[in-house]
Amino acid sequence: MSVLSLDILSTVKKCQLQNGVRHDDYQRYRQYCTRRLKRIRNNGAVEFSHRGQRGKYEKNELTVEMCKNPLFLLIPLMNAERAWGYAMQLKQDNEINGEDLRRTAHMIRRLSKAAKWASKLSDLCSVLGDDRTVLQAEAYSAWMNGNFLLEKDELKEALPLFSQSKEVYTQLSKVSTLEQKELMEEKLENLELVIMYCTRYLSREGTNSQELADMISRSKDSTGLIQSKLAKVMADSMKVQAHEGFEVKLLERAIPVRNEATALLLLSADGNIKTLDSLTSSVEDLGDKEWEKIDNLFVDTFSKYDDAARNVRNDINKADANAASSDIPQEHVVEELKLLRTYVKIQKLDKVIRRNTLLSERLEKQYEDQMEKRLEADIESKLPVTENKKGENKSTKQRQMSPQDLQRMFEKISLNISNQLDLVKEAAKETSASAEKLEFKLDxxxxxxxxxxxxxxxxxxxxxxxxxxxxxxxxxxxxxxxxxxxxxxxxxxxxxxxxxxxxxxxxxxxxxxxxxxxxxxxxxxxxxxxxxxxxxxxxxxxxxxxxxxxxxxxxxxVETPPALVSVPARPIMFDLAFNRMQSPDFSNRTKNSPSKVSGSEQQSGWLRNAARGWFGSGN
Missing domain, CATH: 1.20.58 (Methane Monooxygenase Hydroxylase; Chain G, domain 1)
Structure with a gap:
């Protein structure tokens, strides 16, 4: 079974621009799709029709076994476009002539049919198409199904589909030609507007941000299934670029890379660096899994530079052997290869310095956090232990960072920069070019x-x-x-x-x-x-x-916080003011103690108190 290839996005865009869509004439476009389908079915290379015996209609299902060339893939594509064009015509009629429920229901049925044909195209391409065709078909199917759900106001289900389509087109634009990249960027702008509408509408309807994040993450998880296909497409694009010709620059001098394997390794390393640029944009927010992924990318990049240097060394040995066995001068080729070897060494050292610098920033942050925790622990140790803290386990299994670890890390970085500076000076002598700015920067x-x-x-x-x-x-x-x-x-x-x-x-x-x-x-x-x-x-x-x-x-x-000292629980103000206050005379209310007065005094006191009770307090 042969592998079929079809540039779906370019085909659709070309048909739409040439047949009325740029003027919003959707009726003309759907009529064109009908005529195009008829021409495809009447083509001798396509054995597919719904004509039975005596010209009667008999439904014929398009299967994988029937598809022998890319024209078969145009059948579900044109059917989907025809149904989509009809739906857009009905929607336009609603906007011009007013809302009509019957017309709206008809539009939704047309979009449902377009989504079914798009899914059919995706199923056929998944079996018959090459990697690029499969990815475009999946993006097209996700976009068409998203349109159908959007018109039904099922935005929660539509948002992951639009996000999936956007992710696929974003990845494909990185490995496409200039013309294809322009089409995909235009498509991405439209998708971003639709995604923004869905997100804001769901937020207004009461969907919280966590649910929105889960929807988008589901769409990103679905694209994880096609990462291998994207890698294949990127690898194919790199092979084409390496075959057509690839050159690098060392101190403003262009060095051609004639070995296709070496060029492919250098292009792959550049691809890893672009991925690292996107991952290391915010170093402080990275977790352990992200750091592990970044470190794996660095290791893969180093191995590619090592393989490229090995290929260059073998090419130099071959060139020297050819120069010794033939009269053809090989000095120019050997000089280019030596410069290429220097370029590979400089690039590898540059990436090693970048990795160690990122690692040192992470270690510094860990050391600062460790010092803050140690200070908090010292403060807590001086405070009284409460009932809630008695059962806490303060033991941690995390390795403690020491200043010596950071000292060794910066020693490595300094040594790497010194080696890179020596290579730059050597390259400046070989190329007779000025490297003062680069040397000053490295110093x-x-x-x-x-x-x-x-x-x-x-x-x-x-x-x-x-x-x-x-x-x-x-x-x-x-x-x-x-x-x-x-x-x-x-x-x-x-x-x-x-x-x-x-x-x-x-x-x-x-x-x-x-x-x-x-x-x-x-x-x-x-x-x-x-x-x-x-x-x-x-x-x-x-x-x-x-x-x-x-x-x-x-x-x-001084010691911070100060040690706790117990103080009397009474106001200090009265202690200070007591000596300056004049207390009133309470002698007339003071009762004499029975042990210190005589019997006659006790009797007179009793009579005096009784008189006060009869005639008042006497005050």
Whole structure:
């Protein structure tokens, strides 16, 4: 069974533009589809008709066994387009002449028929078509079924279909020709409008954002079934590009890649880099699964560059052997191959630096989060334990990050940049081209990496209480950052990177002041005459803390939070005001104790109280 190929989107667009759709004349278009179907059935290469004995109509089902050439695929396509054109004509009549329920029902039936024929086309292409035809048929079927559900106001079911169609066209546009890419971009604009309408309408009707996300994720999951087909289409496109001719640029010099296998490997590596660009747009929001996918892409890219370098090395050996065994000069070919080998090495090192840089950013974030959690744990340990916290398990199995890990990572990045700089200088000599800007950029990047390495080396010394070594490392990091910000190196980075360098300089300054204070305290307590930095002595000796509050950055001066102390639960105000208050005279109301008065006094007191009871209080 032969594989059939049909460019569905181009065929449909061409028929629509030439037969009235650009002028919204859908009646003309559906009549054209009818005539086109008749011509296809009358074609000698197509043995398919509904004519039975004596000219009577007999329904004939189109099967896979019947389809022997691409004309058979046009039968369901033209049937779908004819039914769609009729539905658009009825919808246009409703808009012009007013809403008619009978006409609306007829329109929905036509769209249902168009969706059935589109599904039939997709089923035939899935068995007979090549990969590109299968993907276009699936996108076309999803779009037509989505239109049918949209007119029935079943937007929840229509949204995943439109999203699936958009995803397929988006992926196909990356591996299509310029003409096909323009058609797909136009189709994508229409799909985005429909998806936006469905999303906003569902939100207004009370569908929450989680349900919308689930619908779109279902459509994305369905496209996962066609990822292998998309990979095949992309691979075929790369093969065509590699066969037609492919060249790379090294310091503005074009180097042709004559080996088709090498060109295919380099194109595949470029495809991986484009995928990485889309995945690493927001590094902070990436989870473990995304990082694993990114790392696998980097590993695959490195292997492709290794295979390409192996192919180039073999080509150089063959060229040298041919030069030794023949009189044909091979110096030019060998020179191009050597430049290509240098290009492959530079590209691989560049991607290694990018991977290590992304990894260092992730490790830095993990280290900062770890320090915050440790600070919270220290604060909680000083608070009283409540009943809810007694049963908590604070043990974690996550590996603790140390400054030494980050120091080693930045050492690797610095070594990679140094190797790349050597290769660039070597390439500049071989190509006689200027590489001053690139060399300057690499020097600045290496200085920044060295500064970060010194910063975490200082943290490592500080953890070991080696304050003098920590002070020296902090000073190197601070001076390197200041040199970058004050010199021309600032122009190498964008605004966000410059802000990161400024923040890094502030952190290095804080660490530097803390180390200075620790060194000074160690010298003061020990009473030794060890040499100390003059800056530390001049800044702190003989100056009280009150005079240098604004410049003091030594960290915590007092314990935070302070220890809890029990206080009396009575107002302090009365304690302070008691000595200044004049209390009234209550002697006339004071009762004498029975043990301290005589019997006659008790009797007179009894008579006096009785008289008060008869004649009043007497006050």
């Amino acid at each position: 600045i990047e290496q200085n920044l990496v060295e500064a970060k390495k010194n910063f975490y080396e200082a943290k490592n010394f500080a953890a070991a209480k080696k304050w003098q070594e920590a002070l020296n490392a902090y000073e190197q990091a601070f001076d390197s950052a200041q040199e970058i910000l004050e010199g021309e190196g600032r122009n190498v980075f964008d605004e966000k990177q410059v802000e990161d360098v400024v923040q890094f300089q502030k952190n290095a300054g804080v660490g530097k002041r803390l180390a200075q204070a620790r060194v000074f305290l160690a010298r003061t307590r020990s009473g030794t005459n060890d040499e100390i930095d003059n800056e530390v002595e001049s800044d702190y000796v003989g100056r009280p803390l009150r005079e240098r509050l604004e410049e003091n950055e030594i960290g915590e001066i």
